[in-house]
Amino acid sequence: MILKERDQMSTGGSKTTSLASRSVYIDTIKGILIILVVFGHFLETTFECPIDCLIRNIIYSFHMPLFVFLSGYLTPSEDDRIIRGIKKAAILYIVFQTIELILHGDFSIRGFLTPYWHLWYIWCVLFWRIGIYFLKDYLTNKTIIIVSCFIVGFAIGFVPRNSTLAIQRIFAFLPYFMLGYFSKGKQLKEGISKLDIKWFILCLLCLVPIMIYKGQNYFFILTNSMSFEWSKLNMFGRFSAYIIGISFSVIILRLTKENNILSKIGKDSLIIYLLHTEFVLAVRYFQVLPRNLFMYIIYTIVTITVLMLLSYCLNKIKWGRLKSVI
Numbered sequence: 001m002i003l004k005e006r007d008q009m010s011t012g013g014s015k016t017t018s019l020a021s022r023s024v025y026i027d028t029i030k031g032i033l034i035i036l037v038v039f040g041h042f043l044e045t046t047f048e049c050p051i052d053c054l055i056r057n058i059i060y061s062f063h064m065p066l067f068v069f070l071s072g073y074l075t076p077s078e079d080d081r082i083i084r085g086i087k088k089a090a091i092l093y094i095v096f097q098t099i100e101l102i103l104h105g106d107f108s109i110r111g112f113l114t115p116y117w118h119l120w121y122i123w124c125v126l127f128w129r130i131g132i133y134f135l136k137d138y139l140t141n142k143t144i145i146i147v148s149c150f151i152v153g154f155a156i157g158f159v160p161r162n163s164t165l166a167i168q169r170i171f172a173f174l175p176y177f178m179l180g181y182f183s184k185g186k187q188l189k190e191g192i193s194k195l196d197i198k199w200f201i202l203c204l205l206c207l208v209p210i211m212i213y214k215g216q217n218y219f220f221i222l223t224n225s226m227s228f229e230w231s232k233l234n235m236f237g238r239f240s241a242y243i244i245g246i247s248f249s250v251i252i253l254r255l256t257k258e259n260n261i262l263s264k265i266g267k268d269s270l271i272i273y274l275l276h277t278e279f280v281l282a283v284r285y286f287q288v289l290p291r292n293l294f295m296y297i298i299y300t301i302v303t304i305t306v307l308m309l310l311s312y313c314l315n316k317i318k319w320g321r322l323k324s325v326i
Contacts, residue, residue: 036059054212056219057219065173083133085129089129153174156168200251
């Protein structure tokens with residue numbers, strides 16, 4: 001669900017080989033994450049099972065933070081490329097948001113400015129990249145900017161819950177985006193390999209028990225769409241969520257190896273992301289369909305398989321021009 005690697009401009013023998021390796025690496029991570037996105041949404045169809053709740057919390061603690069990080073990492077600095085990405089993201093949001101509004105019979109301006117369910121991500125990417133376009137020349141002191149983004153991420157939790165414009169998510173996820181953006185120009189795989197993951201594992205050992213104890217309330221803080229008051233958690237809840245999200249993300253980035261199957265799924269992550277919710281809604285509304293962990297895995301496999309076949313067909317009609325927008 002992210003832009004093609006900015007390093008595609010690199011040329012030459014060894015550079016081309018390295019680029020291909022990094023591309024498979026990034027697509028492999030995208031494949032892992034989009035599988036977890038689909039599986040996590042199927043898990044949302046039930047909230048009664050403690051095991052399902054724990055698995056859902058673990059998935060939500062890092063899958064979107066890492067996607068947002070990659071979106072920042074792959075955001076270009078050149079004006080013309082940023083503008084192209086903004087236009088494509090805007091088209092996707094307008095088209096799919098309009099479809100959802102028609103299906104729900106909502107024709108209001110507020111409805112259009114309130115991203116439907118999963119479309120918040122496209123809306124946020126659009127917002128962040130517009131911000132990069134206008135402010136990139138002022139983003140010189142990385143440390144101050146990153147710290148400021150985390151402060152804003154905490155502060156937004158005190159704002160009463162309001163889904164219009166996805167304000168909570170824009171600012172709560174902003175630190176991940178900027179961390180990725182400031183990592184640009186670096187070879188991600190090589191850079192991550194230099195980190196000592198034992199400290200990140202230690203952070204998880206200390207904080208994951210809190211996530212387990214809080215259960216459903218912690219899930220609300222992980223979505224970054226709720227105020228502290230609504231989610232019944234305070235600033236420490238968001239602080240721990242940031243640490244857990246970063247720790248899991250670093251471990252995933254460090255341990256992931258190139259995989260051709262997962263990379264193929266990653267290349268189709270956009271269409272899977274945009275359309276998988278229809279399959280989730282089918283399971284949610286057709287009560288005759290069984291709901292358990294095993295069946296959620298089956299539903300996830302079926303959903304991804306069908307949508308990859310659809311993507312293959314759409315590629316024949318120039319879907320590829322929009323396919324790599326996010």
